[in-house]
Amino acid sequence: xxxxxxxxxxxxxxxxxxxxxxxxxxxxxxxxxxxxxxxxxxxxxxxxxxxxxxxxxxxxxxxxxxxxxxxxxxxxxxxxxxxxxxxxxxxxxxxxxxxxxxxxxxxxxxxxxxxxxxxxxxxxxxxxxxxxxxxxxxxxxxxxxxxxxxxxxxxxxxxxxxxxxxxxxxxxxxxxxxxxxxxxxxxxxxxxxxxxxxxxxxxxxxxxxxxxxxxxxxxxxxxxxxxxxxxxxxxxxxxxxxxxxxxxxxxxxxxxxxxxxxxxxxxxxxxxxxxxxxxxxxxxxxxxxxxxxxxxx
Numbered sequence: 207x208x209x210x211x212x213x214x215x216x217x218x219x220x221x222x223x224x225x226x227x228x229x230x231x232x233x234x235x236x237x238x239x240x241x242x243x244x245x246x247x248x249x250x251x252x253x254x255x256x257x258x259x260x261x262x263x264x265x266x267x268x269x270x271x272x273x274x275x276x277x278x279x280x281x282x283x284x285x286x287x288x289x290x291x292x293x294x295x296x297x298x299x300x301x302x303x304x305x306x307x308x309x310x311x312x313x314x315x316x317x318x319x320x321x322x323x324x325x326x327x328x329x330x331x332x333x334x335x336x337x338x339x340x341x342x343x344x345x346x347x348x349x350x351x352x353x354x355x356x357x358x359x360x361x362x363x364x365x366x367x368x369x370x371x372x373x374x375x376x377x378x379x380x381x382x383x384x385x386x387x388x389x390x391x392x393x394x395x396x397x398x399x400x401x402x403x404x405x406x407x408x409x410x411x412x413x414x415x416x417x418x419x420x421x422x423x424x425x426x427x428x429x430x431x432x433x434x435x436x437x438x439x440x441x442x443x444x445x446x447x448x449x450x451x452x453x454x455x456x457x458x459x460x461x462x463x464x465x466x467x468x469x470x471x472x473x474x475x476x477x478x479x480x481x482x483x484x485x486x487x488x489x490x491x492x493x494x495x496x497x498x499x500x501x502x503x
Contacts, residue, residue, distance in 0.1 A: 207239045207240070207253045207254060207499070207500070208239070208240045208242065208247070208251070208252040208253050208254070209234055209239050209240065209241055209242070209252060209253065209254045209255075209256055209499065210242045210243075210247060210249060210252040210254070210255045210256070211227070211231060211241065211242070211243055211256045211258070212244070212255065212256070212257050212258060212260070212271070213227060213243075213258045213259075214243040214244065215227050215228040215231055223258070223286055223428075223430065225334075225335055225406075225430065225488060226332055226333075226430065226488055226491065226492075227258060229335070229488035229489055229491065229492035230256070230491075230492045230495050230496065232492070233489070233492040233493060233495070233496045234496055234499075237496060237500075239496075249270055249271065249273070249274040249279065250274055250277050250279065252274075252279060253279065253280065254279065254280045254281070254282065254499050254502065255271055255274060255275075255279055255280070255281045255282070256282050256284070256495075256499065257271055257281060257282070257283045257284065257303065257307070258284045258286060259284070259285070259286050259287040259296065259300070260283070260296075260299045260300065260302075260303045261296075261299070262295070262299065268299050268302060268303045271303060271306075272302075272303065272306045275306050275307070275308075280308045280309075280499075280502050280503075281303070281306065281307040281308050281309075282307065282308065282309045282310075282311065282495070282498060282499055282502060283300075283303055283304060283307040283309070283310045283311070284311045284313070284495075285300050285304065285310060285311070285312050285313070285317055285318075285321060285327075285427065286313055286317075286427055286428055287300075287427060288300065288317060288320055288321065288425075288427050290363065290424070290425035290426075290427070290449070291359075291361045291363040291364075291425070292361060292362075292363065297321070300321060301321060301322075301323050304321065304323050304324045304327070305323065305324075307324075308502050308503065309328065309498055309502050310324045310326075310327040310328070311327065311328050311329075311330050311495065311498065312327050312328070312329050312330075312427075312428075313329070313330065313331060313332045313427055313428025313450060314329065314331065314427060314428050314449070314450030314453050314454070315329055315453060316427070316449050316450045316453055317427040317428065317449070317450060320427075320449075328498070330491055330494050330495065331428070331453075331454065331486075331491070332428045332429075332430050332433055332454075332488075332491060333433060333484070333486045333487050333488045333490060333491045334430065334433040334434045334436075334437040334484065334487060334488060335406060335434075335487065335488050336487045336488070336489060337406050337407070337410050338406075338409075338410060338433070338434045338437035338438055338484075338487075339437045339438075339483055339484060339485065339487055340410065340414075340437070340438055340439070340483060341438075341439050341482075341483050349381065349382075350381050350382065350383065350384050351382065351383050351384075351417050351418060351472055351479075352383075352384050352386070352415065352416040352417045352418070353372070353376065353383060353384065353385045353386070353416065353417070353418045353419075353420045353443075353472075354385070354386045354387075354388065354412075354413060354415075354416035354418075354419055354420070354435075354440075355369065355385075355386075355387055355388070355389075355419065355420050355421055355422075355431070356387070356388035356389045356404070356409060356413070356431055356434075356435075357388075357389040357390065357391075357423070357431060358389055358390055358403055359389075359390060360390040360391055360392050362392070363423065363424050363425065364422065364423045365421070365422025365423050365424060365445065366391060366392055366395055366422075367422075368422035368445070368465055369385075369387060369391075369395075369397065369422055370395060370396075370397070371465045372385050372420065372422075372465040372468070372469075373385050373387075373397050373398055375465055375466065375469060376398075376469075377398055379469070382473075383469060383472070384399065385397070385398070385399060385420070386399040386400075386401065386416065387399065387400050387401070388400075388401045388402075388403070388404055388409070388412060388413075389401075389402075389403045389404075390403055409434060410438070413434070413435060413438050413440060414438050414439070414440070416440065417440075417479050418440065418441055418442075418443060418472060418477065418479065419432065419435035419436075419440040419441065419442045419443070419459075420442075420443045420468065421442060421443070421444050421445065421448065421451060422445055422465075423445070423448060423451065424445060424447050424448060424449065425447065425448070425449040426448055426449040426450050426451055427449060427450055428450050429448065429449070429450050429451045429454060432444065432451055432454055432455055433454060433484065436454075436455065436458050436459075436481065436483065436484050437483055437484045437487075438483060439480060439481055439482070439483040440481070441458060441459045441460075441477050441478050441479065441480075441481045442455045442458060442459035442460075443459055443460055443461075443462055443468045443471065443472070443477065444459055444460075444461055444462070445461070445462060445463070446461050446462070446463055458481050459477060459481075460476055460477040
């Protein structure tokens with residue numbers, strides 16, 4: 207089968223969506239399918255298009271993909287971006303293509319319900335790379351609860367105002383809490399303990415040095431950063447409006463509304479400092495996607 211991907215995986219420190227895409231591409235290749243990317247082949251000369259979030263011009267417009275569908279090319283659409291992080295026009299593009307696609311896959315029930323179309327859509331939860339599946343060693347505590355987060359994007363919907371507030375609270379906690387931010391951030395945002403973006407190997411080494419993972423990200427269709435943390439055995443404190451995050455973190459953390467409430471949850475022992483790591487990986491999710499492409503009508 208000849209499969210066209212409207213996006214090409216990116217190597218190095220990058221978002222979880224690219225890591226998931228890499229796993230899907232590799233699974234296709236391992237099964238003997240021919241894989242193509244931008245400008246390598248015409249949309250009309252393949253059997254299947256894997257569309258990871260349509261764009262009006264980038265990587266071939268959604269209207270081009272719809273024209274290919276009318277010529278008999280099958281489309282599997284993965285709805286990973288609902289435009290909630292500053293691009294509301296993407297919501298309309300997703301709906302338009304969803305009505306034409308053979309199969310629509312959502313990374314969470316929250317995303318499926320938010321789009322509000324294609325009730326026959328399939329939910330395949332994201333999953334971390336196998337590298338992240340490792341039990342966290344018991345932290346060598348000096349009496350300080352070490353809190354951490356990581357992001358590759360500096361979009362404000364990641365919750366940077368909350369991270370700044372949390373950093374201030376930790377700095378005033380007389381050593382009870384510390385906060386480390388790993389990744390990209392707005393240039394003018396000052397965080398006491400900041401580490402530049404890390405690749406997979408760096409994250410696997412750095413995240414387990416901490417006790418609790420904290421995310422302030424809002425309205426995420428399929429949040430990969432929390433999956434990487436949970437894969438390493440870290441409990442997660444997540445915002446109540448995290449979109450897919452409460453769905454992903456069920457039974458492995460606690461929900462908060464404000465940074466102050468989050469620290470109270472830790473202080474009162476309402477979050478475990480050790481949880482069982484995940485067992486499902488991006489390889490498992492990739493198999494589900496490729497199975498769909500192979501059987502799609």
